[in-house]
Amino acid sequence: GENVEQHPSTLSVQEGDSAVIKCTYSDSASNYFPWYKQELGKRPQLIIDIRSNVGEKKDQRIAVTLNKTAKHFSLHITETQPEDSAVYFCAATPTRMNTGFQKLVFGTGTRLLVSP
Amino acid sequence: EAGVAQSPRYKIIEKRQSVAFWCNPISGHATLYWYQQILGQGPKLLIQFQNNGVVDDSQLPKDRFSAERLKGVDSTLKIQPAKLEDSAVYLCASSLGTGRYNEQFFGPGTRLTVL
Numbered sequence: 376g377e378n379v380e381q382h383p384s385t386l387s388v389q390e391g392d393s394a395v396i397k398c399t400y401s402d403s404a405s406n407y408f409p410w411y412k413q414e415l416g417k418r419p420q421l422i423i424d425i426r427s428n429v430g431e432k433k434d435q436r437i438a439v440t441l442n443k444t445a446k447h448f449s450l451h452i453t454e455t456q457p458e459d460s461a462v463y464f465c466a467a468t469p470t471r472m473n474t475g476f477q478k479l480v481f482g483t484g485t486r487l488l489v490s491p
Numbered sequence: 492e493a494g495v496a497q498s499p500r501y502k503i504i505e506k507r508q509s510v511a512f513w514c515n516p517i518s519g520h521a522t523l524y525w526y527q528q529i530l531g532q533g534p535k536l537l538i539q540f541q542n543n544g545v546v547d548d549s550q551l552p553k554d555r556f557s558a559e560r561l562k563g564v565d566s567t568l569k570i571q572p573a574k575l576e577d578s579a580v581y582l583c584a585s586s587l588g589t590g591r592y593n594e595q596f597f598g599p600g601t602r603l604t605v606l
Contacts, residue, residue, distance in 0.1 A: 381533075407592055418495075418582070418597040419534065426592065464533045477522075477586065477593060478547060481533030 377402040377469030381482030388455050389490055396485045398465035399447040405467040408441060408448050409479070414461045422463075423450070455489045462486050493517065495598035497583050503604045509571035512601045516564070516585030522546075524595060525558055525568050526582040534582055540566065570603075578605045 378401040388394050400408075406427035411419035425432045425439045425448065432439050436455075441448040452459055466479040496515040504510050516523050521542050526534035537556065539546040542563040551558070555574070560566040570577055580600040586593040 379533075409594070411597075418599050420597070421594050424592075424594075466533075477595075478536060478539065479534075479595065481535070483533050484531070 377405060377467055377480040379465060379467050379480050379482040381465050381485055383485060384483065385486045385488070387488045387490065390455060390457060392455055392489075394452045394455050394459070394487055394489075396450045396463055396465070396487070397447060398449070398467075398482050399445075400467040400480075401446065402467065402469040403443075403446060405469055407468040407477070408439070409466050410439060410450050411464045411466065411481075412461045413464065413484075419464060452487075455487075457489050457491050460487055460489045495583055495585055495596055497581075497598035497601055499601055500599060501602050501604075503606065504573055505606050506575055507572040509569065510573055510603065511567050511569045512581050512583075512603075514566045514568070514583030514598060516566075516583070517587075517596055520585035520587050520596070521563070522586045522588070522593070523560060523566050524584040524586075525566070526584065528580040528582055528600070530579070537568070573603075573605045575605050578603055 381398045409424035412422045413419040423437050423439050425441050436453050438451045462484045464484050465482040498513050523540045525537045528534045537551045538548040538558045540560045543560050558568045580602050582600045583598040584595040586595045
């Protein structure tokens with residue numbers, strides 16, 4: 376089945392710096408890659424996603440890039456702020472044999488700490 | 492709109508006891524998911540419903556876990572009997588459609604501690 380690896384597990388940056396989180400996936404048929412942010416004790420929330428027919432997508436200070444050939448995708452956060460501190464999860468959608476129903480396989484998470 | 496609701500928020504039980512979690516998805520969302528999130532890991536899908544039918548339960552430990560969504564709205568997840576390794580946060584999520592690109596909205600989760 377699909378396997379998603381995520382690095383680093385912990386990332387500490389100074390406010391204003393950029394942060395990059397990287398994920399690799401194994402199922403070449405996966406075609407949807409969302410990123411979720413989970414603040415301490417709260418629910419995961421979608422922050423950005425990318426489909427396999429797009430190489431890059433940007434939304435204000437966050438961007439995601441996808442390299443289908445290498446089967447990896449990355450989250451980029453620029454001008455980090457203390458409120459960006461959270462755990463970030465990447466996910467991929469492996470092939471389902473029976474239907475087109477979405478199934479997400481999550482990475483192990485990256486704890487981002489932004490220091491003022 | 493109201494979000495995904497879950498109860499209880501916290502539960503502490505002893506091993507071999509049983510426990511049940513409840514989820515109320517966002518109104519109109521046909522697809523409902525139960526995830527297990529062990530500390531330090533990403534959510535792992537346990538079971539997915541489309542209305543009241545099961546789409547995927549391949550990772551559900553069926554000897555001890557069961558779930559139902561009888562009327563296609565609320566859902567319950569049950570563990571009987573619980574083991575120490577079941578300690579985790581159980582997240583319920585829902586999505587509007589069935590396709591690959593529909594956003595999943597998560598509930599606040601139920602933190603289960605098995606002693």
